[in-house]
Amino acid sequence: xxxxxxxxxxxxxxxxxxxxxxxxxxxxxxxxxxxxxxxxxxxxxxxxxxxxxxxxxxxxxxxxxxxxxxxxxxxxxxxxxxxxxxxxxxxxxxxxxxxxxxxxxxxxxxxxxxxxxxxxxxxxxxxxxxxxxxxxxxxxxxxxxxxxxxxxxxxxxxxxxxxx
Amino acid sequence: xxxxxxxxxxxxxxxxxxxxxxxxxxxxxxxxxxxxxxxxxxxxxxxxxxxxxxxxxxxxxxxxxxxxxxxxxxxxxxxxxxxxxxxxxxxxxxxxxxxxxxxxxxxxxxxxxxxxxxxxxxx
Numbered sequence: 001x002x003x004x005x006x007x008x009x010x011x012x013x014x015x016x017x018x019x020x021x022x023x024x025x026x027x028x029x030x031x032x033x034x035x036x037x038x039x040x041x042x043x044x045x046x047x048x049x050x051x052x053x054x055x056x057x058x059x060x061x062x063x064x065x066x067x068x069x070x071x072x073x074x075x076x077x078x079x080x081x082x083x084x085x086x087x088x089x090x091x092x093x094x095x096x097x098x099x100x101x102x103x104x105x106x107x108x109x110x111x112x113x114x115x116x117x118x119x120x121x122x123x124x125x126x127x128x129x130x131x132x133x134x135x136x137x138x139x140x141x142x143x144x145x146x147x148x149x150x151x152x153x154x155x156x157x158x159x160x161x162x163x164x
Numbered sequence: 165x166x167x168x169x170x171x172x173x174x175x176x177x178x179x180x181x182x183x184x185x186x187x188x189x190x191x192x193x194x195x196x197x198x199x200x201x202x203x204x205x206x207x208x209x210x211x212x213x214x215x216x217x218x219x220x221x222x223x224x225x226x227x228x229x230x231x232x233x234x235x236x237x238x239x240x241x242x243x244x245x246x247x248x249x250x251x252x253x254x255x256x257x258x259x260x261x262x263x264x265x266x267x268x269x270x271x272x273x274x275x276x277x278x279x280x281x282x283x284x285x286x287x
Contacts, residue, residue, distance in 0.1 A: 019267035020179075074175055088175040094218070095266045098245020102265075111245070113172065113220055 005104065006030055006133055009057070009146050012099035016092065017139060021072040025139045033132035033147055040121050042066070043080065045093030048112035053104060055150030058124045059093040061142070068141030080118060090114035096146065166191040168210035170201040170227065171243070172219040180214055180243065183270045187277070198222025202230060210238055212281065217244035217251070225258050232259035239284045241276055243268070
């Protein structure tokens with residue numbers, strides 16, 4: 001993963017929050033996922049990437065931020081345990097991942113349908129053979145993060161061949 | 165005018181429904197994937213379809229190809245996160261009339277719908 005790919009996720013997060021939620025976001029300094037996170041994950045939307053780039057994108061919030069963000073997105077107060085809340089979180093990570101992958105020039109990348117995990121203090125295990133970077137963000141709704149763990153398909157093939 | 169929204173995200177269908185209602189469209193049917201949309205086509209008879217690309221069971225491209233193969237003539241606007249030029253070309257080849265990339269503003273979606281309908285009317 002290179003710096004331009006991290007920049008793509010910063011830009012796509014900014015684009016989605018500004019366009020669909022009318023919220024301005026500020027990105028902090030990215031750090032590796034082994035560093036102690038700045039807040040406890042309570043709501044996470046997850047997307048898989050395949051093709052020329054493989055890996056995972058995780059959009060994580062504390063519950064209070066998630067509720068504020070989803071209110072800004074849907075115009076409604078939602079119970080975090082409702083299926084509609086999970087659907088909205090999934091759609092956010094879908095748009096962030098889709099807009100970021102469009103900036104990977106010359107790469108053919110597909111994204112999966114999103115999954116959503118809700119629960120206090122959960123951890124999403126990223127692929128062990130990919131560098132995982134966390135991009136912290138702040139918006140009027142509170143702090144949140146985008147974790148990115150992707151690798152080029154050639155690297156993935158080499159790792160698989162070595163393991164075989 | 166009868167409009168069908170095909171998207172696996174209820175949030176996205178609600179956002180699009182609200183925009184359509186503001187534009188004065190009242191007859192709106194929703195489907196959660198391509199298969200669901202195919203099963204509702206005959207009864208509803210949409211005059212415009214807004215279709216997502218990535219959906220479980222049957223994706224948007226397969227749905228549009230099937231719809232065209234069955235003789236469906238109504239205009240289709242693809243509303244998707246797939247923004248690469250190759251994807252847009254693939255969608256047009258499948259029978260899509262216009263393309264909106266998510267995230268979108270209400271204005272950009274409204275503009276694409278108006279553009280699509282006026283082109284279809286002129287043809």
